[in-house]
Amino acid sequence: MVSFAAYLVLENAMVFEGRSFGRAAGADVIGEVVFATGMTGYLETLTDPSYYGQIIVQTFPMIGNYGVIPGDFESSGPKPKGYVVREWCEKPSNFRSQGDIDALLKREGVAGLCGVDTRAITRIIREYGAMNGVITSNPAGVDMDALKGYVISDAIANVSVKEPAVLPAKRAALYRVVLWDFGAKSSIAASLAERGCEVTTVPHDYTAEQIAALRPDGLMLSNGPGDPAGNRGIIEELRKVTGTGLPIFGICLGHQIMALAMGAETERLKYGHRGTNQPVRDNRTGVIHITTQNHGYAVISGSIPEDAAEIRYANANDGTCEGLEYKTIPAFTVQFHPEAAAGPRDTEFLFGRFTDMMEEYKNAKK
Numbered sequence: 439m440v441s442f443a444a445y446l447v448l449e450n451a452m453v454f455e456g457r458s459f460g461r462a463a464g465a466d467v468i469g470e471v472v473f474a475t476g477m478t479g480y481l482e483t484l485t486d487p488s489y490y491g492q493i494i495v496q497t498f499p500m501i502g503n504y505g506v507i508p509g510d511f512e513s514s515g516p517k518p519k520g521y522v523v524r525e526w527c528e529k530p531s532n533f534r535s536q537g538d539i540d541a542l543l544k545r546e547g548v549a550g551l552c553g554v555d556t557r558a559i560t561r562i563i564r565e566y567g568a569m570n571g572v573i574t575s576n577p578a579g580v581d582m583d584a585l586k587g588y589v590i591s592d593a594i595a596n597v598s599v600k601e602p603a604v605l606p607a608k609r610a611a612l613y614r615v616v617l618w619d620f621g622a623k624s625s626i627a628a629s630l631a632e633r634g635c636e637v638t639t640v641p642h643d644y645t646a647e648q649i650a651a652l653r654p655d656g657l658m659l660s661n662g663p664g665d666p667a668g669n670r671g672i673i674e675e676l677r678k679v680t681g682t683g684l685p686i687f688g689i690c691l692g693h694q695i696m697a698l699a700m701g702a703e704t705e706r707l708k709y710g711h712r713g714t715n716q717p718v719r720d721n722r723t724g725v726i727h728i729t730t731q732n733h734g735y736a737v738i739s740g741s742i743p744e745d746a747a748e749i750r751y752a753n754a755n756d757g758t759c760e761g762l763e764y765k766t767i768p769a770f771t772v773q774f775h776p777e778a779a780a781g782p783r784d785t786e787f788l789f790g791r792f793t794d795m796m797e798e799y800k801n802a803k804k
Contacts (some may be wrong), residue, residue, distance in 0.1 A: 439779065442552050445577040446471075446493075446522060446559070449570045449586045450658070453577050454559060458728055459526055460543025460550030461595040466580065468588045469493035469519035471571035472734065473560040475713030477502075479780025480539070482765045484513040484521065484548075487621030488595035488690065488732045490663040491590030493571055494521035495556050495563075499630030505535025507541045512623040514620040514777060516612075517597060517663075520549045520573045524556045549573045567708045568734060578692050593664035594672075597621040598642035605630075606639040613796045616640055616654040620664030620672070620691050625779035628660065629789050645669070646678035656685040659692025661775065666694035666704050666735055673699045685795040687788070688771030690733055697762060703741035710734035711736040712771075714781035717754035718761070726754055729774035736773065737762070768795050 444458035448471065461467075473495040474483050480501050483494060501523040527537055543550045551573050563569065570588045572580055598619045605627045612634035617627055619639050627637045636651055642662075649657065657679060676699040680686070688696040693706050711731040718727045737759040739749060751761030751772060761772040776785040 441579070442575065444573060444575055446551055446554060446572060446576050447572050447580050447600050448562070449582070450562075450566060451582065452562065454554040456522075456553035458550065458575070459552050460492055460521065466572050466574040467493070467520045467573045468570060468585060470588070470650050471495060471559070471563065471569060472562055472710060472712055473497055473556070474509065474732070475715060476780065477714075478688065479714060481510045482512050482540075482623075482780045484518065485513045486623055486661075486732060487513050487517050488661050488663045489518040490621065492518050492663075493522060494518045495522045495559050496524075496628055497526040497556055497765050499556070500527055501525070502539035503530055506537040506539060507532070508536060509534065510780075511653060512625060513597070516546045516548045517713060518548065520551065521557070522554060522556060522573075523652050524552070524554065524768070526552050527579045550644035553770060560735075561593060563681045563709045568706075568710060576794045578797030581720035581788045590664055592647045594642045594662050594669065597663060598640055602641070603639045603648065605639070607634050607636050608632050609634050611636045611803060613655040613793060613800070614638070614653065615656045615658055615796075616649050617658045617660060618642070618644065618649070618692070620660045620669075620695070623775070623777065623779060625777040626658065626689060627747035629777045629786070633789055635793070646675045646682075648683065649679060654684065655800055656687065658688065658697055658792075658793060659688035659771070661690035661692065661732070663691070665706070666691055666698060666765070670694060680769070681703070683768065683798050683799070684756050685792065685794075686767070686769035687792040689775060689777075690731075690773060693762065693773050694733075694737055697737040697742065697747070700746045700748075700764065702745045703738045704735050705738050706735050707733075711753070716774065718751050718785075719754045721750055721752055726786040728782040729776075730778050731774045733773060751775045
């Protein structure tokens, strides 16, 4: 592999020197720098649409050892603007592998940086909070004002489907689910299909009326990138849906947007939760679940109207809201990823709870 000197420059002016891989030399790449702690699952991380507009720093020191496996992708391909690792494996070993990570990033135009101390970068972000960064070959020429002023824009519009798409149930179809796509991971639709759901994925700008016209038995609100409070149109349309009695299940960004529609507020976390080892407490039972997460915002616990919802799940590390059960409508939402791709499967049972809600809804209409 031919590589050249490249640098990660943070908005606090700290510089990390490494070597390029992935995309060939070109214009500087600016993004929000975030870290992910998973020991495995780098393909799911790279292809998760929630990372749109960001530069991912992997804390695990070697990435790429089992190659590139398209069957594990969570979308059509990599979504971040940049990818930073300590070491990438040039000779992966896996019977399913169809290439190496360098070739994948080259093909998709994603800038890579290797040979840097990713754990030192992680400590900086944990200490000072999430910040922007730029991958560049000329650190002296970086426009620091432009770097500090960078914001992710039109994130959901850039990762959502453009037209509805149907995924058939993997067994006898029992339920019709509309998956409102804000940047959905493929595993969400797959998890529903495995449980007898025909899943129709619809664009982010669908209206409540368009959703109702599909005559669903349930509505799934997907994960996705960006600031949840910036999606006023979606929030207003969702507010209309909540008055119809349709069962609703929200994941990650969907959890946040649902809370906003019901009168709560959200806030940006200092450095977010990204990885496959986040402990979540069930406030009813005291049981701790280990979960997969990827988010930089959270619902403010004190902002949730008491008559609207109960905080069912809380993060065992920092106490932030991880899940809500609504009191007046058939809906529940979680901040973590129960489809667990990649990661622990502790909370897969939530999909079964959703199908139970849809069964009740169908019976009530008879």
